[in-house]
Every structure is written in structure tokens, then in C-alpha cells.
Amino acid sequence: MTDQLGDSYDVVVVGGGAAGLNGALMLARSRRSVVVVDAGEPRNAPADGVHGLLGREGTPPAELLARGRDEVRSYGGHVVPGRVDAVAFADDGFAVTLADGRAVRARRLLVATGLVDELPAVPGLRERWGREVLHCPYCHGYEVRDRAVGVLAGGPMSVHQALLFRQLTDDVTYFANGAEPAADETERLAARGIRIVAGQVAAVEVADDRLTGVRLADGTVVARDALVVAPRMVARVGFLRAIGLHPVEHPSGAGEHLAADPTGRTDVHGVWVAGNSADLAAQVGAAAAAGAMAGAQINADLVAEETRLAVDAYRDPVTAGSGAREGAAVPGERPHGR
Template sequence: MEVIVIGGGAAGLSGALTLARARRSVMVIDSGEPRNAPASGVHGFLSRDGMPPRDLVARGQEEVTRYGGSVMPGRVVSAERVDGLFEVTTEAGNRYRARRLLVATGLADELPAVPGLAERWGRDVLHCPYCHGWEIRDQPLGVLGTGPLSVHQALLFRQWTSRITLFPADRVEVTGDQREQLTARGIDVVAGAVAAVEVDKDRLTGIRLASGRVVEVMAVALSPRMRAGKVLLSLGLDPVEHPMGAGEHIEADATGRTAVPGVWVAGNVTDLTAQVVGAAAAGNVSAAAINADLVAEDTGIAVAALRRAQEGRGRVESQGL
């Protein structure tokens, strides 16, 4: 195998499609748990707006296999260098080897320990205004304070609804300038610890404070802390804190090339803010870089073989044979 792609979301499948079309042998290994699975649809993806995430994945898998690539179910638990190749091991104990790796495992979202949040995540508990803002337009929205981006998030969502309440709790210190900005934009700030989200008939209806007060909202926005998967650690790639303070990511250049030779990353594992369309584009860019790297290696091998052949013919001629 020439390339193994770990992770079969938009970034991984886009990369695999590009590599398969470049006539590279490529395998995608995917656990079947896309980060955006709870969402009703993918948004902002030209010609695919509103498509359910799993439908997008299914179509991508069909396109990859159409060009000769393969998609294998499985959860990768480690990857390491063995005899000049990368050996990938799955949870089931299966092992596969390849010359290059594209890691597109995405991120895990760490939510505040507030009862009800996890169950509504991706439905009416949201994080991205560009992914979900249109769907909650003009509705009362609560923004939970989770860190340094919470005030910015409240101001950003103001583009979609004027009915916003920020709950900073003890996680966010609202400065004087920020409070002035919030007031100017008509955003309420409610102090006090958040105890739970209220749900009635499978519909979010409010935020309950520890004091017992319930503030009516129909959706909740927050900035989860995002972290990269452990499989990267086995490659010697340590996640680093993102400059935005939103979590961890893997550093890479513009093509996704990491500090480990032969390993590329694409999508949210390196770009915390990438939407689905951006992740797909990143997979395409990384795949092109991987193919170019393999072309350079293939050419070097071919030149070395040519020189050996020429040297062999030269020795034969010098001996008069």
C-alpha cells in the first residue's frame, strides 16, 4: 500500500479520492463515528448544503472505491515506523503498512459537565454560527461561558439573532470594554452557575441556574475544548495548545506536512476552525503534496537503478565482453 488514510470524514475521503485518481494505492480506515453525526445536515458546502453528514460520507466512500481505493472499518490505536514503512494497528488487531500516512481523525469535543448538554450536542446545543446560525435565526439563544472565546462567540451569533443571553458563570471574566460591547449589541449577561438545560418534548426550552431561575432559550451555543486523538502520540506527534486557546491541535505546514517525515494531517486535527468544506479542501491539498512526495521518491529510486545499470554496462564494456 502506498498511502493509508486514518479517518474517513470529509478531509480523509477527499484526500483518498485525490490519491486514488492519481493512481495511488490508498486505503481509508475509519471508525464510523463522524464528529458531526448528530447534526441534521452539512451547511455552507456548495452543492451539498443540508446533506446529512452520513450521506456525505457514504457518497465519498463510493467515489473513493470507484477509482480503486478501499475503505476499511476499524479504529486505529497506533501507528509506527517499521522497516521503512508505517505500520498501522487497529483495535481489532489488524495491521496494515504503507509508505505514507494521512491522518484526518478530526477532534474530540470536551463539553462542560452540565446535565443535558451532551444529549443535545449537534442539535440545539451548537458551536459554529456558520454551520448552525441560519437554523436558529431570530430564536432566543443562550451562550455558555467556557473560556476566552465566549464573548466573541456571543457577538458573532448576534448576526443571526438579537435575542442572546451570555452566561459567563465563573469561567469567563467579562472586562469593562467587553461589557460595553455586549450592552451596545443588546446582549444580556446573566451571572450565576448554570445547573442544567431544560428540555420539553425533545425540544430545548431553557437554561436553569443553580439559583433555580430558568432563562428561556431555544438553543445554546458554547465553545468546547477540542483535543486531538491519541494515535498521533505513537507517531511522535504531540498536540500543542492552539493560539486561540480553544484546545489542542497538530502543527503542520500549509500542505498538512508534519514534523514527522512521511506523515500529513488534514482537517480539524490541525485546523480547529475548519468547516466541512474547508476540511475537504485541506484533504485535497495534502493528497497532492503526498503524491508529489512519492513522485520524488519514485524518481530517486528510478535514477539510482538507471545508474547501477549504466555502471554495470560500463564494467562489461571495459572488460571487452
């Protein structure tokens, strides 16, 4: 089912993953007009199943999202395929323009576009991403338990990843990739029985449509069943530039995110963010919870605005009738008292 994009909504949700759909669900259940604009590029698309999600353990990602879209629609929300190209301020909130030229107005905006994984420049790595090339022990580690696992150095979390995967298998090899670990890191790896390979990694080996090993620059092949990498994660929020929102470096050093308070509120009034765009490490359950929080906060913010306008009308019906939206928060500014 494909919904038609209306002219305006209380809330436009950009991104139809767990965060965006759960935010839309909360808003639709609050009887808000809401549309989810989804580019159809979920980060976890290559994965066989979603893990660590209570009640839905192992559910294929596409199935989980399909259920979410149906639930949003069941409460009157719209879900529209498309890619948001730009957002600008408008008198009543925001003007949202899609890549195909369609446009829609929104009083509030929920950004849930997720992130892009920038993988190390190793031939063959991208093709196995989400299969035998992994990054998260909690998402897919159990599936490679007791197997031969390699960890490719390349980020601030690489040694930490190796130690976490050591919990799942006795056979972990750390590929230093030409950069020698610090003395304390070497000690920790050695203490846990993790072998360190110093040579530069040239490519991954694949046979019968499966990763079989890691090839070094000198031609040596180290047999492995899976390879763990630390991608640089960058929030997909370039379309927010015109309203002054830009990604910033995450405190972990793992990439760039859109900064927000614990409820998802950004520095631009009327814009919230949820999921991996804000929290690079969030799994599906955490992303969905953040979406629910943001949805509830957006509804409360709209209620506060509507109540303020209603009080103005109650006090002075004539003035309020001539300018019903006077006193509403100006897009891009914090309301008074915040």
C-alpha cells in the same frame, strides 16, 4: 460495501470524514494504492445537515460521507471500518495496527481523525449537542435565526460567539456562569443589546425532546430555544505517540491540534494531517480542501522518491538492483535538502 484490508499500500488514510475521503480520492485518481481506515464516529453525526458547502448545502452528513466512500472506491481505493490503535516505524514506511489486531504497512500516512469536543460539565448539555446546543454560527446559526439564543461563557471565544450570533437574532443572552466578563467585553455586549446573566448555570431544561431553557443554581430558569457553548477541541491523534507526534496547544487557545505546514506535512517525514486534527475551526469544505491538498502533496512526495530511486538505477543498474530502496528517506527523518 466493505473492502478487505490488504497487507500494504502506498498510503493509509486514518479517518473517513471529508478530509480523509477527499485525500484518498486525490490519491486514488493518481493511481496510488490507498486505504481509508474509518472508526465511524464523525464529529457532525448529530447534525441534520451540512451547511456552507457549495453544491451540497443541507446534505445529511451520513449521505455526504456515503457518496465520498463510493467515489473513492470507484477509483480503486479501499474503505475499511476499523480503529487505528498504534503506528510504528517500519523499514519501508509505517506499520499501522488496528484495535482488533489487524495490521497493514504504508509508505505514507494521512491522518484525518478529526477531534473530540470536550463540553462544559452542565447536566443535559451533551444530550442536546448538535441539536439545540451549538457552537458555530456558520454551521447552524441560520437555523436558530430570530430565536431566543443563550451563549454560555467558558472559553476565550465566548464573547466573540455572542457577537456573531447577535447578527442572526436580536434575542441573545450571555450566561457569565459565575465569571464576570472583562470591562471591555461587558461594554461590547451591552452596546449590541446582549443581556448578561451573572449566576452559575446548573443545567439545561428540556421538554418534549427539545431544549427550552437554562436553569441557574438559584433555581431561576431563563427561557431559551438554543444554547451556544465553546467546547475545548482536542485532536484524536493519540495513536501517533510511538512515532513522536503529539498534539500541541492551538494558538487560539481553543484546544489541541497536530501542528503541520500549510500543505499538511508534519514534523515526521511521511506523515501528513488534514481536517480538524490540524485546523480546529475547519468546516466541511475547508477540511475537504485540506485533504485534497495533502493527497496531492503525498503523491508528489512519492513521485520524488521513486524518481530518485529510478535515477540511481539508471546510473548504476548493478548496485541499484542489489538494493532497490537504498537512498529512500528514512521514516521519521526529513529528506535531504528540506
